[in-house]
Amino acid sequence: MYVITMNEVWKTYPNGVMAINGIDIHIDKGEFVYVVGPSGAGKSTFIKLMYREEKPTRGTITIDTEQLADLKERHIPRLRRKIGVVFQDFKLLPSLSVYENVAFALEVIEESSANIKRRVMQVLDIVRLKNKARFLPHELSGGEQQRVAIARAIVNNPSVLIADEPTGNLDPETSWEIMRILEEINDRGTTIVMATHNKEIVNTIRKRVIAIEGGRVARDEVKGDYGYER
Amino acid sequence: MKGRTFVRHLKEGAKNIGRNGWMTFASVSAVTIMLFVVGAFLLLIMNMNAFADSLEDDVELRVFIELTADEEQQDELETEIAGLSQVDTVEFVPREEGLENLIVSFGDQGQVLEALREENPLNDVFVVQAEDPQQTQVLADEIQTLENVDDVEYGADIVDQLFSVTNILRYAGIAVIAGLMFTAMFLIANTIKITIIARKREIQIMKLVGATNGFIRWPFFVEGLLLGLLGAVIPVSALSYGYVRLVDLVEGTPELGFLTMLPANPLTLQMAALLLGIGAFIGIWGSMMSVRKFLKV
Ligand SMILES: Nc1ncnc2c1ncn2[C@@H]1O[C@H](COP(=O)(O)OP(=O)(O)OP(=O)(O)O)[C@@H](O)[C@H]1O
Numbered sequence: 001m002y003v004i005t006m007n008e009v010w011k012t013y014p015n016g017v018m019a020i021n022g023i024d025i026h027i028d029k030g031e032f033v034y035v036v037g038p039s040g041a042g043k044s045t046f047i048k049l050m051y052r053e054e055k056p057t058r059g060t061i062t063i064d065t066e067q068l069a070d071l072k073e074r075h076i077p078r079l080r081r082k083i084g085v086v087f088q089d090f091k092l093l094p095s096l097s098v099y100e101n102v103a104f105a106l107e108v109i110e111e112s113s114a115n116i117k118r119r120v121m122q123v124l125d126i127v128r129l130k131n132k133a134r135f136l137p138h139e140l141s142g143g144e145q146q147r148v149a150i151a152r153a154i155v156n157n158p159s160v161l162i163a164d165e166p167t168g169n170l171d172p173e174t175s176w177e178i179m180r181i182l183e184e185i186n187d188r189g190t191t192i193v194m195a196t197h198n199k200e201i202v203n204t205i206r207k208r209v210i211a212i213e214g215g216r217v218a219r220d221e222v223k224g225d226y227g228y229e230r
Numbered sequence: 231m232k233g234r235t236f237v238r239h240l241k242e243g244a245k246n247i248g249r250n251g252w253m254t255f256a257s258v259s260a261v262t263i264m265l266f267v268v269g270a271f272l273l274l275i276m277n278m279n280a281f282a283d284s285l286e287d288d289v290e291l292r293v294f295i296e297l298t299a300d301e302e303q304q305d306e307l308e309t310e311i312a313g314l315s316q317v318d319t320v321e322f323v324p325r326e327e328g329l330e331n332l333i334v335s336f337g338d339q340g341q342v343l344e345a346l347r348e349e350n351p352l353n354d355v356f357v358v359q360a361e362d363p364q365q366t367q368v369l370a371d372e373i374q375t376l377e378n379v380d381d382v383e384y385g386a387d388i389v390d391q392l393f394s395v396t397n398i399l400r401y402a403g404i405a406v407i408a409g410l411m412f413t414a415m416f417l418i419a420n421t422i423k424i425t426i427i428a429r430k431r432e433i434q435i436m437k438l439v440g441a442t443n444g445f446i447r448w449p450f451f452v453e454g455l456l457l458g459l460l461g462a463v464i465p466v467s468a469l470s471y472g473y474v475r476l477v478d479l480v481e482g483t484p485e486l487g488f489l490t491m492l493p494a495n496p497l498t499l500q501m502a503a504l505l506l507g508i509g510a511f512i513g514i515w516g517s518m519m520s521v522r523k524f525l526k527v
C-alpha cells in the first residue's frame with residue numbers, strides 16, 4: 001500500500017512557469033527518499049504539492065488517505081496534521097519557547113495537556129533538546145532550531161515527514177547530526193521525503209534517489225547516488 | 231471547541247499582549263488617545279445638553295386673564311388650561327403679587343411704581359409650563375383661543391432663538407462624537423493592522439502546522455479585546471477623576487454659580503461603560519479585520 005502516490009501531475013504557476021511536467025511517483029510506507037536535481041528543477045514545487053501549499057494544475061495526488069485534488073480548503077488542516085513538514089529556514093514561531101513551538105502542533109488537535117506534556121518531552125528527547133525546552137528560538141544554534149522543527153513535525157506521529165533542504169543552512173557536522181535523527185525517525189516507521197543538494201549525505205547514507213530535471217523524473221534508483229557535481 | 235482549547239486561547243491572547251511589547255504599546259496608545267478625546271467631548275456635550283435643557287425648562291407662558299373675568303370664570307379657565315394635553319404646570323399669580331414682583335425687580339427705582347398700588351393696572355396671570363418646552367408656541371396659540379384670555383406672552387423671539395441654539399448644540403455634539411468615534415476606529419484598526427502584518431509569517435507557520443482558521447483567530451480576538459480594554463483604562467480613570475474635581479471646583483466658586491454641572495455619579499459611570507465598550511469593540515474589530523487577510527495561506 002503506497003503512502004504517497006502522484007499520477008500524471010502537472011504544475012504551471014500563474015506566471016506561466018511550468019515547474020512540474022507530468023510526474024508519476026509511488027512511495028511505500030516506511031521508505032526514505034531523496035529528491036535531487038539542479039536548481040530550479042522543481043524540487044520545492046514537488047514538495048509543496050504534497051502538503052498542499054500548491055495545487056496541481058492537472059493529475060491526482062494521494063497522501064495517506066487524502067485525495068489532494070479535491071481536498072476542500074477547510075480540510076487542509078486535516079492533511080497538514082497527517083504529515084510533518086521541515087524547511088530550510090526552520091519556520092519556528094519566534095515568540096514561543098522550544099517547548100511551546102512543539103506543543104503547538106498538538107494544541108491544534110486539542111490534545112489534553114497531560115498528553116501534550118508527555119509527547120513533547122518524548123520528541124524533545126529524540127532530538128536531544130530536553131535541556132533547552134524553555135529557550136526561545138533565537139537563543140539556539142541553527143542545528144538546534146532545525147531539531148526543534150523536526151520535533152514539531154513528528155510530535156503528532158505523522159505517517160509522512162517531508163523536508164525541503166533541511167540541512168541547507170547548516171554546517172557539515174550539524175548536517176550529519178540532523179541526518180542521524182531523520183534516520184532514527186525513519187527506523188520507527190515514518191516515511192521520509194527529503195529534497196537536498198547535499199552530495200556527501202546522499203552518497204553516504206544510501207537511500208532511494210528521485211532526480212528531477214525540468215519538472216520531470218529523470219532518474220529513480222533504489223540505492224542511488226547524487227549524480228551531480230554539485 | 232473543547233473547554234481546554236478555549237482556556238488556551240484566552241491564555242494565548244493574554245500572553246501575546248506581553249510578547250508583542252512595542253506593538254501592544256502602539257495599539258494601546260492609539261486607543262488611549264482617541265478614547266481620551268471621545269470621553270472629554272462626551273462629558274462636555276452631555277453638560278452642554280443639560281445646560282440647554284435647563285434653559286429650556288425656564289421657558290414659561292404668561293396667560294393674562296381678562297380684567298372682566300370673575301373668580302368663577304378664572305377657575306373655569308384654570309381647569310381648561312390644566313386639561314390641555316401639553317400642559318405641565320399651571321400657577322395662578324394674582325395681580326397684587328405681580329405688581330409686588332415688578333416693584334422688587336426694579337430695585338431702587340421701584341418706589342415710582344408704589345403709586346400704582348392704589349389702582350393696579352395689571353392682569354391676574356396664569357404662569358404655564360409646557361411638558362415639552364419646544365411645544366411652547368403651539369400651546370400658546372391653543373390657549374389664546376380660550377375664553378377670558380386677554381393675551382398670551384412667552385417672549386417669542388428669544389425663545390425661538392434659544393431653541394435653535396440648543397438644537398444646534400445638540401446635533402453638533404452628536405455629530406462630533408460620531409465623527410471622532412469613526413476616526414478613532416479607523417486609526418486604531420490601522421495600528422492593529424500594522425502590528426498584525428508583522429505577524430503574517432507567524433500566521434503562515436501556524437497554518438503549515440495544521441491550525442484551522444478559527445484556532446488562529448481566537449487568540450487574536452482575545453488580544454484585540456484586551457488591547458481595547460487596556461486602552462480605555464487611562465482615559466476612564468483620568469477623565470472620571472478630572473470631572474469629579476471640576477464639579478467640586480465649579481460648585482465651590484460662587485462666581486460660577488450660573489453653571490450647573492451634571493452630577494459626577496451617573497455621568498462618569500456612563501462614560502466609563504461607553505469608553506470600555508468602544509475600546510473593546512474597536513480592538514476586536516481591528517484585529518479581526520486584519521487577521522482575516524492572512525488566513526488564506
Ligand atoms: N511561487 C512561484 N511562482 C512562480 N514561479 C515559481 C514559484 N515558485 C517556483 N517557481 C518557479 O518554478 C521553477 C521551479 O522552482 P522550485 O523552487 O521548485 O525549484 P527547486 O528545484 O526547488 O530549486 P532550488 O534547488 O534552487 O531550491 C523555477 O523556475 C521557479 O522560478
Ligand SMILES: [Mg+2]
Pocket residue numbers: 043044045164
Ligand atoms: Mg527548492
